[in-house]
Amino acid sequence: MTTATQDTRAGDASFAGKPLGNSGRDAGWARERETGHRSGRGDGERLARALGLFSIGLGLAQVLTPRGVTRAVGLEDDEGNRKTMLAIGLREMATGVGLLTRQHPTTFAWGRVAGDVMDLAVLGRAFRSDRTDKNRVGAATAAVLGVMVLDVIAGQKLSHSGNGVGAERRRQGGIKVKKSITINQPPEKAYSLWRNFENLPRFMAHLESVRVMDDRRSYWKAKAPLGATVEWTAEITEDLPNDLIEWRSTEDADVPNSGRVRFVPAPGGRGTEVHVELEYDPPGGVIGATIAKLFGEEPSQQVDGDLRRFKQVLEVGEVVHSDASVHRGLHPARPSAETPPLAPRYDGAPS
Amino acid sequence: MRALCWEGKRNVRVENVPDPKILNSRDAIVRITSTAICGSDLHLYNGFVPSMEKGDILGHEFMGEVVEVGRAVKNLAVGDRVVVPFPIACGSCAMCSRDLFSLCENSNPNSWMASKLWGHSPAGIFGYSHLTGGYAGGQAEYARVPFADVGPLKVPESMPDDQALFLSDIFPTGYMGAEMCDISAGDVIAVWGAGPVGQFAIASAKLLGAERVIAIDRFPYRLRMAMERAGATDIINYEETSVLETLNELTGGRGPDACIDAVGMEAHGHAAMNAYDRAKQALMLETDRPLALREAVLACRNGGTVSVIGVYGGFIDKFPMGSVMNRSLTIKTGQCHVQRYMKPLLERIQKGEIDPSFVITHRMQLDEAPEGYDIFLNKRDGCEKVVLKT
Numbered sequence: 001m002t003t004a005t006q007d008t009r010a011g012d013a014s015f016a017g018k019p020l021g022n023s024g025r026d027a028g029w030a031r032e033r034e035t036g037h038r039s040g041r042g043d044g045e046r047l048a049r050a051l052g053l054f055s056i057g058l059g060l061a062q063v064l065t066p067r068g069v070t071r072a073v074g075l076e077d078d079e080g081n082r083k084t085m086l087a088i089g090l091r092e093m094a095t096g097v098g099l100l101t102r103q104h105p106t107t108f109a110w111g112r113v114a115g116d117v118m119d120l121a122v123l124g125r126a127f128r129s130d131r132t133d134k135n136r137v138g139a140a141t142a143a144v145l146g147v148m149v150l151d152v153i154a155g156q157k158l159s160h161s162g163n164g165v166g167a168e169r170r171r172q173g174g175i176k177v178k179k180s181i182t183i184n185q186p187p188e189k190a191y192s193l194w195r196n197f198e199n200l201p202r203f204m205a206h207l208e209s210v211r212v213m214d215d216r217r218s219y220w221k222a223k224a225p226l227g228a229t230v231e232w233t234a235e236i237t238e239d240l241p242n243d244l245i246e247w248r249s250t251e252d253a254d255v256p257n258s259g260r261v262r263f264v265p266a267p268g269g270r271g272t273e274v275h276v277e278l279e280y281d282p283p284g285g286v287i288g289a290t291i292a293k294l295f296g297e298e299p300s301q302q303v304d305g306d307l308r309r310f311k312q313v314l315e316v317g318e319v320v321h322s323d324a325s326v327h328r329g330l331h332p333a334r335p336s337a338e339t340p341p342l343a344p345r346y347d348g349a350p351s
Numbered sequence: 352m353r354a355l356c357w358e359g360k361r362n363v364r365v366e367n368v369p370d371p372k373i374l375n376s377r378d379a380i381v382r383i384t385s386t387a388i389c390g391s392d393l394h395l396y397n398g399f400v401p402s403m404e405k406g407d408i409l410g411h412e413f414m415g416e417v418v419e420v421g422r423a424v425k426n427l428a429v430g431d432r433v434v435v436p437f438p439i440a441c442g443s444c445a446m447c448s449r450d451l452f453s454l455c456e457n458s459n460p461n462s463w464m465a466s467k468l469w470g471h472s473p474a475g476i477f478g479y480s481h482l483t484g485g486y487a488g489g490q491a492e493y494a495r496v497p498f499a500d501v502g503p504l505k506v507p508e509s510m511p512d513d514q515a516l517f518l519s520d521i522f523p524t525g526y527m528g529a530e531m532c533d534i535s536a537g538d539v540i541a542v543w544g545a546g547p548v549g550q551f552a553i554a555s556a557k558l559l560g561a562e563r564v565i566a567i568d569r570f571p572y573r574l575r576m577a578m579e580r581a582g583a584t585d586i587i588n589y590e591e592t593s594v595l596e597t598l599n600e601l602t603g604g605r606g607p608d609a610c611i612d613a614v615g616m617e618a619h620g621h622a623a624m625n626a627y628d629r630a631k632q633a634l635m636l637e638t639d640r641p642l643a644l645r646e647a648v649l650a651c652r653n654g655g656t657v658s659v660i661g662v663y664g665g666f667i668d669k670f671p672m673g674s675v676m677n678r679s680l681t682i683k684t685g686q687c688h689v690q691r692y693m694k695p696l697l698e699r700i701q702k703g704e705i706d707p708s709f710v711i712t713h714r715m716q717l718d719e720a721p722e723g724y725d726i727f728l729n730k731r732d733g734c735e736k737v738v739l740k741t
Contacts, residue, residue: 184445304463312457316441321374322475324485325460332406333485335371345376
């Protein structure tokens, strides 16, 4: 019922318009693409291929002799560690193949960086355990850090070379998410709930608050990964009642972002198709975004959840909760002693 | 309150947990008087359904007395006696407007999880994993019932719990299985599985005018119940005879006009195929063992209907699609849209056309629920259906 694409094609500067047949409004939306400096490309690819072969070799060793590698890096040889080693081995092999196929080497290069971060987390835990060989864990950590430097270099060179997704992210300002949902209500109702931006935190889980400053500007506060908060001023760049709203952050934003939502009558009286496109520059660039994903902050899933809650508010008057969903993160399906404060019903919804 | 909690594979315990509270304005809190263990609870019990959390309260067949209502609930009052349908449905989305309540678009807060596994998400369900919402279940002293203005049905004072309880799931589920067969005069219907849902599929096929209804199972006591209580005209014990040959024999070589799979993902069968599916399931190469479904497809007459009400969770292997396509079979399936059937089936009970309590073999206290699971799983003591009283 919802559809999503997280755009990863290189050079698709006009992504915003095509599927919606609305290209006339796109000119200001997609940023102009710079021409790349190509010098780093050959180096980056050579390094990526070397790292790819290294990944496959290490992965094979981990998959074939998880016990040997577990001991070699100083971890305790138990069932759990062997399983972790097997999983890491499979990941290494997948990354290696990805680097060598040269379809999206940049993605896989940054994937290796993310993998390094995970490995460091495992080793960090091993350091705190009293059942591990500290010398070996230290040597393994040094090795991972060393390889990580190469991984970052490869990722950066590939990203600068205009080859692959990282390049696009740098030029065009980061992550793009497209999602849509159909709501059993007329466009006017969907538009008016969204257009009063102070309603957005009702259904957008990561927004803390939005304060409308005047008829074009509003002040947004959002939760960022790892407990951080980001704030910015947004201005409306286009507003067609019951049809389209476009906004972007003003220049001083920590996390430059822009968004656009269209309300399209669904065929055969099926209500309204809501098409959302968001674009933002995550703090820390691509590395920041990749690390955020590791902590479960997957942008496309966030927007999917936001749209489903938007639909709930319009169709049933409030965000629907289960015993587990009122809590952040995992919680068993049972009542809890303390219930977080829940939003009141939305007055504009059908009774 | 006391509640039956899932603590891991084949490990359930009755624990003290906080009482439920109103979370949404259309909620009601129900003090449960009767609740039952469903065959699909055994899939959770056996650990075949992903996304279970330690401490989840199980149970989706329950009834009781309303003790609190949210401020947007106008049709129920404290003191009303209600039976609660297992799918949670808002009543106003596109699917609910078409009476497809088990596909409600608003009741599953974990729809993203279900969408990843199944492509799109169905409705939320009480006590039935986090894929279907993470709602606390009804094998407890109290339950929070969302959209209480849509689902719960008031039960007449004169009707005992034992007759009304199964309107929550298994009677409507069996009935929908028979209804999907589009039964007309002279039709022969074969039903795989003589568990509680199979019994109601058999009884419903008779109510809807089937000429013959053939029950297939491996437990003689269940086949006896199918014949003596549900109204099956013929029975096949698949451990004693070949199902396909016997069905051909019973239908003059045509095959049954419609076949109902009331077994689902944990089917048993003959040695070779059974071993094959058990091995694949153990290696996680398939999640479900579709032995009954394969047989139902192969048995069905040309142009007939295969109605699937047994629960499947993920992926199956060796599905005879060639048979389905080349012989113009129709497959109909779904979690029951219970809200659609509760009222008409309540009327059938009132008219005396059926007494659903015939499937009950065990009445126990909620505190004995872990023993109830074990008896039901292992078919001990002639177990067909366990009802728990609080």
